[in-house]
Amino acid sequence: MLTLGALAFASPWVLAALLGLPLLWLLLRVTPPAPRVARFPAIRLLRGLEPREETPDAAPWWLLLLRLAMAALAVLALARPLLNADEGLSGEGPVTIVVDDDWAAGRDWPRRAAAMEALVERAGRRGREVVLMPTAGFDPREGPSVRPLPAGRALDLARAMEPKPWPARLGELAEALEADPPPEGGDIVWLSNGVADPGEAEAIEILRRRGGLTVVAHDGRGPRIALAPDNSGGAAAVEVARPAAGPAAPVAVRAVARDGRVLARTAGAFAAGERRARLEFRLPAELRNDIGRIEVEGEAAGGVALLDDGFARRSVGLVAESGFRGAQPLLDELHYLEGALAPFAEVTRGRLEELLASGVSATILADSGALPEVERVRLAKWIEAGGALIRFAGPKLAAAGLAGGGRAAEALSPVRLRAGDRTLGGALSWSRPLAITGFAPDGPLAGMDAWGEATVRRQVLAEPSVDLAERTWARLSDGTPIVTGRPMGRGWLVLFHTTASPEWSDLALSGLFVDMLRRLVGLGSGGAVRTKRAGALAPLETLDGFGRLGPPPATAGAWSPAPDGAEPSAGPGLPPGYYGTEASRRAFNLSIDPDALAPQPAPPPGVAARTFAGPAETDLAPFLLLAAFALFLADFVATMALRGYLPVRRAGGRAAAAALLALALAGAAGAPRPAAAQTMERPGDAFALEATLETRLAYVIVGDEAVDRVSQAGLASLSDALARRTAVEPGPPMGVDLEADELAFFALLYWPVPPGHPPLSDEAARRVNAFMRNGGAILFDTRDRFESAGGAGGSGMRRLRELGRSLEIPALAPAPPGHVLTRAFYLLDEFPGRYAGGAVWVRDDRDAAGAGEVTPVILGGHDWSGAWARGADGGFAFPVVPGGEAQREYAFRFGVNLVMYALTGKYKADQVHVPSILERLGQ
């Protein structure tokens, strides 16, 4: 290692090659560039010509300089120059590197990894072995490895190392170090994560005793952790903790949905001297329930709080005799409940025992009489475990004897009820339906907006008692309780004194109903009615050290509660993440104790402390090689210029060469970008090019060789006529295979339909339909005019009808007189082909729906291609029936009109307005 200020050479002996440069100079000087060879007829005139001033036959000095610089750069690059080469390893023997790769290391992992790699490389340059000791990521079975490795292998390990989402396990590390301490006099470097880990002091003490310990500490703020969020109030709140109560500092958290969307971002700040900050997400309840996790910005695994179903949507059970909806939903109470709950809760219908077994957080019992003993006991147990039971009154409840005999607690009612019900309003009453107005200020419904619209016509009444007032959560305007409730164990029991349907009140139709239900369902103790799940849960998705969710690693084991029922702690076999099944997932968080979170204490005396800051070591070899390559390119250009291969003018040659040189240098110095010109040829391209480079008529290949030949010949002849008579000069016609070829390139498709036309595949039908929808026109030629004297159509028409079942052929009508086809180019009265007479069918535009478009279908049986086709001798291939060249001429005119119509559309139809336009112009 040779050091010159900030510059150092890793292989200084290579620099000796620089001594060879003068030799190279001499060698280059005597080797002129090879001449360019030019053929020249007037060579006779050149005989004996030589430039008057004779210059030595050598390369110009600047070219020599260029080449020498190139060689020097290559030599320097091979000597491995390093900028800011960091010494700092002074000892002998293996270098021990202890790396904190725990949850707190993920947020600045790149710097940590770079420092680690630089250390390993440096050790390797000095030929020293390396002991690489991660504090969290070692194999839990074998314990930390203290075996020295060659630097090359250690570098591979260091590059493969990633932070782990669990705390450092320094106890095991300290044991391993105690058992097999690093040799005296070696260098020991601890790349620390900046927080105090349990056992860290002991481990540092062991290492300090070996001497030569350097602790490299993170120089910024410590990691921040997210505490378990709280979704109970009007907003989702999360607390963030930091290791030290420093000055005020901003902090931001994101709420991320399960699918990765960021739902909200909240920025707040740690107050000066505070270790915790509370941030709230103001989100609609629907969105709040979508939150899958909370992330502290700028943090890795420690800043992620995973949420599971307990946080998200409340699951509400509607007790019904069966899971199916009734036939008349508007008379069904459950229908109104379901509608009101749907925006914010997961609603399940089912029988009571099924609901309770599936772990709903709230159960709603519509009007029902006395409950069977078994169910009442089961419900009571469930409520005491934390569930919320919401009951509704109704005729059944009123009729039941539950108010008469039983006490309220046994009847699962918050208050004792009077038998019967009270009717407000009605034909025989003076009273009027009463509105719900008052909410108990200390009840769960406190402060709700009454909306003033919900009135109650009938209700059940509570028996007056001492605790009625405190159990009353909502009252009618005359003070009678309408919603009562009371806690029961860890759960709640709530009763609506009216029905959940509009039968007794308007409540079910009001927005108030939704708001009330939302609050009451939320009583289900955060959904934490966890029935004791049996046994362990398999890992579903786990966090990595950067705080990203992914498939669990192979080392991840199953989650199971500790024997005392407490949460287990995260470790190599139990990374934080989701456990369970996709349907029922349980979030297992890192759960760092915020009170134990503390900044790393200052290292004890005798231990050097550094930070990650400082200029990084830079290997200059790639830059030098790049520069040498740029010079090589410049040399190439210059040599070409010297040999006269570049278009250099005689007078300004020198200047232009210099400019080119500069240009080449500038171009080569810029980052070379891989230019990837891709030529992709797809199978259909040849067809597409052929079809689009010229306008072409196209016919459908029907598989009958005779028919296809006539189609080809007919369209070729028509193309000829078009070229001769009109501005359209089509290329030779193309046959298209409906099964294989793209139709979009053609405006007009000639489709003869012989009786033996093969059936269409779905793909072909789809293609033809798309063609017609996108404005293409098809001339169906059934070629059976001679056999269809009547209107029924001949064999071709019959076949076409069969084919047409899979095609979207619009309603057709005989072309009306004055149709654009009759005057697109020529004025025609009829459209004869080989056979004259009979109608040609076009889309029925009489209802004017698509009057502006070209008809997608033109249908006739006139065998037009037969009329157009010419034989090899240039004469017409078939006679026309009944005959006469006039008919043939009209067949061609029809063809010309047809192509014009297909290519130009219906603009000729605008001619109908010409008289009125002229008239207007005349005025």
Add this chain to the structure above:
Amino acid sequence: MIRERAEALAARFPPLRVEARRVAATVLQGAHGRRRAGQGETFWRFRRYERFDEARRVDWRRSARGRELFVRETEWEAAQSVWIWRDASPSMRYRSRRDLPEKAGRADVLAAALAILAIEGGENVALLGEDMPARGGRAGLELFIAAMLASPGGGSAPPPEPPPRHAAVVWIADFLEPVEVYREAMAACVARGCAGHMLQVLDPAEEVFPFGGRVRFEGLEGEAPHLLRQADRVWGDYQRRLAEHREALRALASRAGWSFARHGTGQPAVGALLSLYGALARPPAFG
């Protein structure tokens, strides 16, 4: 479609002939602009009637205006024979850039176009040194072009066998050989009373010498290569030599009463043809 047919038709003709026709047509159109009296006969002048003139040659319309009789004299009473030699040696097969024609190609086009023009003018044409009679008319043109396409291309010097007496001779070549080579052939022609025209066809590279740097020049006829270390330095010398050589050629031509013109393949062929045609149409300097 129509364009394709035209091209198919044209493909039957050798490209040389088509090109020659195109060039010739351009010149002929220019010639048409002059007043032409009769079929292929150019009005020359009115002349006093002499005793030996035939009576039918009297121009009665002119004579009626005065008291004397006038005879209408037309140019070129008799068909002249034009003997064309174009250099087809390897040194002519050269072009310095891809977008230029080869010198030989340009020489062929000029020769064929000149033949067309001459035959249009009612004269007979032959290729010098091919042992063929001078013929006119359509057949003569076919014969001429066939001979040109068949001739293998001889040396750089004009063939030694001279044309018949009083024929017009046209040489189309690059004339890069030493002047002596041409002097002998010319002497033979002049001895037979032939008027002649020299057209030097050169590539632009030969005119401007656009070379620089270290260049090894190789000839096209097996000459020994010549290495120039700094080709741009000899530019001036080359230009001077080329000018001297051309001056020598021009002097040779003018002593024999021949015309001398130069033509670069970078220019359109029509200009050179026009000057050749004009030189041919002029009465011989000593006629």
